[in-house]
Amino acid sequence: xxxxxxxxxxxxxxxxxxxxxVHWRPWGPAALEEARRQNKPILxxxxxxxxxWCHVMAHESFEDPATAAVMxxxxxxxxxxxxxxxxxxxxxxxxxxxxGEQGGWPLTMFLTPDGEPIWGGTYFPKTARYGRPAFVxxxxxxxxxxxxxxxxxxxxxxxxxxxLKAPPEDAAGLTLNRDLLDRAxxxxxxxxxxxxxxxxxxxxxxxxxxxxxxxxxxxxxxxxACRDAVLTTLRNICQGGIYDHLGGxxxxxSVDDRWLVPHFEKMLYDNGQLVTLLTQAFIExxxxxxxxxxxxxxxxxxxxxxxxxxxxxxxxxxxSEGHEGxxxxxxxxxxxxxxxTEEAAFFAGAYGVYPEGNWEGVNILxxxxxxxxxxxxxxxxxxxxxxxxLARRGxxxxxxxxxxxxxxxxxxxxxxxxxAAATFHRSEWVAMADRALAFITGPMARGxxxxxxxxxxKSVFPGLxxxxxxxxxxTLALHAATQDPGYLAQAEKLAATLRRHHxxxxxxxxxxxxxxxxxxxxxxxxxTDEATPxxxxxxxxxxVRLWHLTGTDTYREDADAIIEASAPAVAGNLxxxxxxxxxxxxxxxxxxxxIVAPPAVSPSALVDTVRARWxxxxxxxxxxxxxxxxxxxxxxxxxxxxxxxxxxxxxxETCSLPVTEPAALVALLRH
Numbered sequence: 001x002x003x004x005x006x007x008x009x010x011x012x013x014x015x016x017x018x019x020x021x022v023h024w025r026p027w028g029p030a031a032l033e034e035a036r037r038q039n040k041p042i043l044x045x046x047x048x049x050x051x052x053w054c055h056v057m058a059h060e061s062f063e064d065p066a067t068a069a070v071m072x073x074x075x076x077x078x079x080x081x082x083x084x085x086x087x088x089x090x091x092x093x094x095x096x097x098x099x100g101e102q103g104g105w106p107l108t109m110f111l112t113p114d115g116e117p118i119w120g121g122t123y124f125p126k127t128a129r130y131g132r133p134a135f136v137x138x139x140x141x142x143x144x145x146x147x148x149x150x151x152x153x154x155x156x157x158x159x160x161x162x163x164l165k166a167p168p169e170d171a172a173g174l175t176l177n178r179d180l181l182d183r184a185x186x187x188x189x190x191x192x193x194x195x196x197x198x199x200x201x202x203x204x205x206x207x208x209x210x211x212x213x214x215x216x217x218x219x220x221x222x223x224x225a226c227r228d229a230v231l232t233t234l235r236n237i238c239q240g241g242i243y244d245h246l247g248g249x250x251x252x253x254s255v256d257d258r259w260l261v262p263h264f265e266k267m268l269y270d271n272g273q274l275v276t277l278l279t280q281a282f283i284e285x286x287x288x289x290x291x292x293x294x295x296x297x298x299x300x301x302x303x304x305x306x307x308x309x310x311x312x313x314x315x316x317x318x319x320s321e322g323h324e325g326x327x328x329x330x331x332x333x334x335x336x337x338x339x340x341t342e343e344a345a346f347f348a349g350a351y352g353v354y355p356e357g358n359w360e361g362v363n364i365l366x367x368x369x370x371x372x373x374x375x376x377x378x379x380x381x382x383x384x385x386x387x388x389x390l391a392r393r394g395x396x397x398x399x400x401x402x403x404x405x406x407x408x409x410x411x412x413x414x415x416x417x418x419x420a421a422a423t424f425h426r427s428e429w430v431a432m433a434d435r436a437l438a439f440i441t442g443p444m445a446r447g448x449x450x451x452x453x454x455x456x457x458k459s460v461f462p463g464l465x466x467x468x469x470x471x472x473x474x475t476l477a478l479h480a481a482t483q484d485p486g487y488l489a490q491a492e493k494l495a496a497t498l499r500r501h502h503x504x505x506x507x508x509x510x511x512x513x514x515x516x517x518x519x520x521x522x523x524x525x526x527x528t529d530e531a532t533p534x535x536x537x538x539x540x541x542x543x544v545r546l547w548h549l550t551g552t553d554t555y556r557e558d559a560d561a562i563i564e565a566s567a568p569a570v571a572g573n574l575x576x577x578x579x580x581x582x583x584x585x586x587x588x589x590x591x592x593x594x595i596v597a598p599p600a601v602s603p604s605a606l607v608d609t610v611r612a613r614w615x616x617x618x619x620x621x622x623x624x625x626x627x628x629x630x631x632x633x634x635x636x637x638x639x640x641x642x643x644x645x646x647x648x649x650x651x652x653e654t655c656s657l658p659v660t661e662p663a664a665l666v667a668l669l670r671h
Contacts, residue, residue, distance in 0.1 A: 227284075591619065
């Protein structure tokens with residue numbers, strides 16, 4: 001009998017299961033062929049290394065010899081890391097949604113031997129509880145139906161395949177225009193908890209793509225409701241327990257409605273998107289809280305997430321020593337042991353620490369009770385205490401790090417580093433971003449093709465549309481931060497490769513998987529966002545920026561086609577398509593700031609003026625001598641003035657007269 005085959009894999013999640021008595025196989029043609037040969041249904045289990053409930057189901061069922069024996073007897077068992085193979089996860093999660101289930105991980109799906117979905121769920125307990133049947137009972141019933149009622153299986157699979165292959169529904173006359181943006185901006189703030197921020201109720205996720213759209217609406221319309229929704233959310237996230245006040249970095253979400261109790265796993269993609277949002281908020285408000293959290297999160301990135309090759313690890317687990325959050329929580333007694341009675345009392349007052357604990361008998365450090373900043377002396381006192389507690393925490397058993405490198409998540413963080421570096425004048429952050437970019441587009445790539453995932457000198461290849469979209473975002477952000485034309489050239493090269501291997505001629509946009517990737521039951525693509533922006537919404541923005549920076553009309557044509565093709569998705573789910581609405585906002589309201597400097601004369605005063613007043617729709621380009629732009633570009637032919645650098649602000653088809661003084665440029669940017 002075939003034994004567990006995961007030991008040769010590189011994914012930390014798969015390796016967590018290599019010693020299970022379950023005869024796991026990695027996804028691939030060999031596993032599907034084995035299912036067909038044995039004429040057995042497939043049990044597909046999808047999860048990721050930092051997933052708490054994945055660990056629970058593994059400990060309860062997959063490590064149990066009796067349960068494993070049933071799985072091995074009745075099914076061909078396939079284990080998938082959703083971060084390594086999001087294309088597989090997207091297909092079968094969509095099938096689960098079609099069954100009326102909310103979805104989540106672990107994803108547990110039952111398939112025909114050909115890989116077509118039959119039925120599924122998420123976490124199943126080993127013994128019946130909470131209204132859920134026991135996992136073994138489910139296994140036996142699904143196998144019985146597959147064996148005795150093949151027509152029922154065929155019917156279910158057929159219906160689910162119809163759903164997966166269905167073309168987009170009609171947009172019912174929806175017009176993607178400024179009015180739609182304003183209607184969405186009027187509606188979406190009603191979802192926000194006015195006191196604590198985030199979507200009303202619990203659990204609370206950062207929802208970075210939604211916050212980005214609301215921030216754009218606040219900028220576009222000077223809308224206080226949208227502005228307050230974003231700032232209230234960010235301030236509570238920064239002060240809540242979802243933030244690691246000792247080591248830096250944000251957890252994935254809060255299980256309560258006030259950001260106190262996190263699900264303790266830390267994901268690279270959340271932190272990248274939050275660094276970007278916090279930098280935007282700092283530019284607008286000057287609030288030192290946002291600047292501090294940006295710097296502290298980047299310190300965490302450098303200390304805990306940076307691989308020897310320069311790129312960034314995927315995540316840090318929620319669990320250590322078999323318990324969620326154990327690494328991060330404190331008793332009042334231990335804090336007193338580290339700080340002494342007097343300092344512990346002061347620290348406890350600032351960080352919500354109680355003798356009885358603030359969560360399950362222990363304390364999650366937070367500043368929700370002291371949202372404002374204390375005096376400089378008191379803040380310095382707290383910083384000293386935090387350093388001592390961090391040193392004590394360092395002796396604990398650490399949660400595991402999933403150290404695989406994902407190109408798309410790295411792209412989000414590289415873009416954030418570049419933006420923060422330009423805003424806070426931190427050249428070392430540009431160096432961090434550039435080193436990560438160099439690894440992903442160099443040793444991790446194959447020629448002009450990106451890999452999706454890399455670990456232990458093994459890669460998942462070819463890359464996905466999200467990898468290209470996020471890395472193009474990264475190169476454009478580095479171009480904006482440095483004005484090095486090499487980054488713009490990289491962005492164009494990646495965009496050409498993405499179009500060549502992922503473009504959908506029937507419905508303009510990008511398939512998630514490449515044209516030469518392993519064939520799946522359908523070729524996935526999406527216009528809706530998840531915890532990260534979809535490839536299509538992000539590429540619509542990237543293409544608009546490439547058009548403005550190069551004057552190449554084919555970029556505009558593709559961007560317009562993608563946005564227009566997204567109308568059915570927007571009509572079907574406004575909340576899940578805010579990334580595409582942000583792309584529409586950029587398309588309609590982009591502001592070009594073109595700075596032309598004489599040779600050997602620094603334009604830094606004008607550049608710094610733009611960066612101090614940056615908004616998401618500003619596209620900055622700096623040129624030496626006459627602006628070398630195509631004639632189709634509204635800034636074509638513009639030049640410096642009287643030997644001084646000159647700035648031109650262009651909106652739509654109209655450019656301002658040149659200005660040479662920062663104060664005059666400020667007035668133009670405010671217009």
